[in-house]
Amino acid sequence: MNYFDEIRGQERAVTLLQNSIKNDNVSHAYVFLGPSGVGKMLTARAFACALLERDDEQAAIYFKDGIHPDLLIIEKPENKTTILKEQISQGMEPWLALKPYRAGKRVVIIRDAHLMRAEAGNALLKTLEEPPLYAVIILLSDEQNLLETIMSRCQPVRFFPLTEPVIEEMLTGRGIEPEIAVRAARLAQGSFGDALGFASGGEIPHAYEIAGEILLALAGGEMISVFDAAEKMEVNPELITGMLETMLRDLVIYKHSGRADSLVLPDNLQLVQALQDQVDPAKLRRALQQLDELRRNYRRHVNALIISTNISYTLWEALQ
Amino acid sequence: MNFSIEQKDLASLTNLVYRAASNKNAIPVLAGLLLSVDPESGLTITATDMEIGMRVSAKNVDVTEPGSVLVNALYFHNFIKSLPAMRINLQYDKETAKLNVIYGRSTGFINTYRDFEYPNLPIDKMEDRITIPQAVLKEALKKTAFAAAVTHFRQVFTGILFDVKSNGELKVVASDTHRLAYFSYEMEQAISEDTKFIIPQRTANEILRVLDESDEPFKIAFNENNVVFYREGFLLMSRLIEGQYPVYEQVIPQSFSTFINIKTSTLGEILERARTMPGDDSLKMQYIQLTVANNELRINAYSELMGELDERVEEVDIEGEQDQKISFNTNYFLDAVRVMQTESEDIQLKLSGTLGPAMIQNPANEKYIYILVPLRTSN
Numbered sequence: 213m214n215y216f217d218e219i220r221g222q223e224r225a226v227t228l229l230q231n232s233i234k235n236d237n238v239s240h241a242y243v244f245l246g247p248s249g250v251g252k253m254l255t256a257r258a259f260a261c262a263l264l265e266r267d268d269e270q271a272a273i274y275f276k277d278g279i280h281p282d283l284l285i286i287e288k289p290e291n292k293t294t295i296l297k298e299q300i301s302q303g304m305e306p307w308l309a310l311k312p313y314r315a316g317k318r319v320v321i322i323r324d325a326h327l328m329r330a331e332a333g334n335a336l337l338k339t340l341e342e343p344p345l346y347a348v349i350i351l352l353s354d355e356q357n358l359l360e361t362i363m364s365r366c367q368p369v370r371f372f373p374l375t376e377p378v379i380e381e382m383l384t385g386r387g388i389e390p391e392i393a394v395r396a397a398r399l400a401q402g403s404f405g406d407a408l409g410f411a412s413g414g415e416i417p418h419a420y421e422i423a424g425e426i427l428l429a430l431a432g433g434e435m436i437s438v439f440d441a442a443e444k445m446e447v448n449p450e451l452i453t454g455m456l457e458t459m460l461r462d463l464v465i466y467k468h469s470g471r472a473d474s475l476v477l478p479d480n481l482q483l484v485q486a487l488q489d490q491v492d493p494a495k496l497r498r499a500l501q502q503l504d505e506l507r508r509n510y511r512r513h514v515n516a517l518i519i520s521t522n523i524s525y526t527l528w529e530a531l532q
Numbered sequence: 533m534n535f536s537i538e539q540k541d542l543a544s545l546t547n548l549v550y551r552a553a554s555n556k557n558a559i560p561v562l563a564g565l566l567l568s569v570d571p572e573s574g575l576t577i578t579a580t581d582m583e584i585g586m587r588v589s590a591k592n593v594d595v596t597e598p599g600s601v602l603v604n605a606l607y608f609h610n611f612i613k614s615l616p617a618m619r620i621n622l623q624y625d626k627e628t629a630k631l632n633v634i635y636g637r638s639t640g641f642i643n644t645y646r647d648f649e650y651p652n653l654p655i656d657k658m659e660d661r662i663t664i665p666q667a668v669l670k671e672a673l674k675k676t677a678f679a680a681a682v683t684h685f686r687q688v689f690t691g692i693l694f695d696v697k698s699n700g701e702l703k704v705v706a707s708d709t710h711r712l713a714y715f716s717y718e719m720e721q722a723i724s725e726d727t728k729f730i731i732p733q734r735t736a737n738e739i740l741r742v743l744d745e746s747d748e749p750f751k752i753a754f755n756e757n758n759v760v761f762y763r764e765g766f767l768l769m770s771r772l773i774e775g776q777y778p779v780y781e782q783v784i785p786q787s788f789s790t791f792i793n794i795k796t797s798t799l800g801e802i803l804e805r806a807r808t809m810p811g812d813d814s815l816k817m818q819y820i821q822l823t824v825a826n827n828e829l830r831i832n833a834y835s836e837l838m839g840e841l842d843e844r845v846e847e848v849d850i851e852g853e854q855d856q857k858i859s860f861n862t863n864y865f866l867d868a869v870r871v872m873q874t875e876s877e878d879i880q881l882k883l884s885g886t887l888g889p890a891m892i893q894n895p896a897n898e899k900y901i902y903i904l905v906p907l908r909t910s911n
Binding site: 274277314346 | 649688690758
């Protein structure tokens with residue numbers, strides 16, 4: 213069985229990993245680097261299955277349930293915001309000290325490795341410096357914030373944002389209405405995970421409505437409307453911010469070209485026409501950049517309402 | 533599948549293996565016992581989780597129809613255990629996928645897993661057998677396994693080392709770096725080359741459960757990753773611990789300054805009393821201090837919180853240097869004394885200075901050595 217079949221749009225990574233198995237040139241540690249929701253975990257699982265299956269003919273019995281005696285997946289505990297040092301020193305280390313049970317390798321996948329703090333990173337370093345021969349450690353990281361000493365001991369494998377058609381196809385493949393799929397794919401900025409979240413939550417139309425209201429309110433409002441806007445965003449801050457971003461972009465584009473067919477979201481036309489007299493493209497472009505930086509904070513340990521307030525304020529200022 | 537067996541025989545088989553089945557429900561089939569019957573090999577029961585695997589078999593069954601079923605380990609064991617002692621008949625009904633159990637004029641049934649796939653125990657390519665009497669293996673593990681660390685950043689210390697020399701010497705060693713238990717045995721056969729492997733503590737405890745005092749031979753086979761302990765009708769497979777075990781011989785002192793002989797029971801009682809003293813804040817463990825002076829031995833346990841115990845040991849025989857004070861972890865000391873209590877009236881304690889490792893031994897048996905590292909205390 214080819215476990216890599218399900219992976220879309222990451223041909224480079226997949227080829228590299230498949231070749232390393234074929235040429236028996238598997239590294240003891242990898243870092244899968246790339247935005248969230250583009251297939252890092254799926255690829256890591258596929259790679260692990262392919263590696264373990266080489267020596268364990270009956271590996272499929274275990275994989276059916278997503279586990280294997282020689283596969284360990286480390287994830288951030290549900291009620292925590294980081295990967296804990298104990299998960300490395302008391303979870304992974306003793307596990308790796310036991311020799312393989314059925315396969316020739318033992319694979320550890322550390323999901324969201326970017327959530328490791330320095331202590332956990334240093335604990336991991338101890339193993340990375342002297343891994344057992346049979347160990348394969350795969351770190352999945354959404355951000356490039358791993359310790360330099362960790363990076364230098366791992367083979368990097370890059371993952372890229374998916375193209376919109378690929379995301380659309382994957383969404384429709386899961387039975388999502390083509391119309392919603394198109395919109396979700398546009399808003400997700402290359403992340404299938406986000407696209408799926410947007411599309412299956414059924415929130416897109418509602419969120420779109422809110423985003424439009426927020427923009428209009430900010431454009432015509434006093435500074436106090438910033439707080440109103442931020443509170444409205446609480447429904448789904450990331451999705452609404454994504455929508456606000458496309459709206460700003462469309463505003464800039466329409467201002468320059470005046471063409472309705474170059475809009476990211478065709479639905480934006482009415483809004484764009486309503487606002488275009490009062491926008492300054494230079495200001496908007498600056499706001500867009502700030503927005504992009506601010507929205508990343510939703511994934512960190514920052515109060516979402518504070519980020520939303522900042523975003524609203526940036527928008528308000530840009531629209532004056 | 534259809535076979536008959538005595539209830540007590542089946543219950544003792546399931547009692548051996550059911551614990552090897554997984555109690556986490558991650559993979560449903562691993563919570564099961566695989567029962568297979570066949571007129572030639574009789575009944576075989578297999579259980580495995582993610583760590584160890586066990587297989588037991590019995591010939592004293594009447595097989596009417598061969599076959600195999602997978603049943604939930606815990607329920608099956610509890611059910612069989614509770615049946616009256618009599619010959620019982622087990623029949624698999626293909627249509628309902630139930631295993632009917634007929635005992636006397638009563639019947640019960642157990643649901644089975646349909647169309648299951650059960651993983652084999654990965655025990656092919658095993659070689660390098662060594663054979664030792666069951667009683668010796670039992671003694672070796674019982675006297676050493678407890679000394680291994682429960683957790684240690686050097687994982688080899690959580691296991692028990694089997695160090696097999698080509699001339700037939702077998703050494704079984706466990707240590708948590710504060711103490712070391714060492715058992716040696718001369719095997720009757722030589723092996724092709726020196727070999728070492730480290731088994732996890734859980735494996736040692738599981739084997740201890742099945743061993744008895746007989747001289748029946750027990751065999752050990754291993755490959756790169758796994759080890760198998762087996763005898764007629766029983767097999768236990770376990771993973772090995774990776775890593776280089778430190779050179780333990782260096783830890784065993786060769787010369788001593790003071791030799792103390794005490795009655796094992798006397799020392800045991802004193803240590804039990806000393807154990808009632810809680811550890812204090814500076815040293816978070818319970819400890820005793822031994823004072824050797826004027827051909828007398830005093831044992832002192834002090835707790836700021838609780839009080840103090842000061843014992844003069846009667847019937848003690850001291851040779852060598854006097855005027856020594858040395859402190860030990862009470863529980864670690866007691867562990868050794870408990871081992872000795874089963875075999876010797878006297879216990880020998882050899883000291884090599886206040887901070888040098890001490891050796892505890894049965895004076896009549898040099899096969900077993902317990903090394904205890906003293907504590908550094910302020911007084």
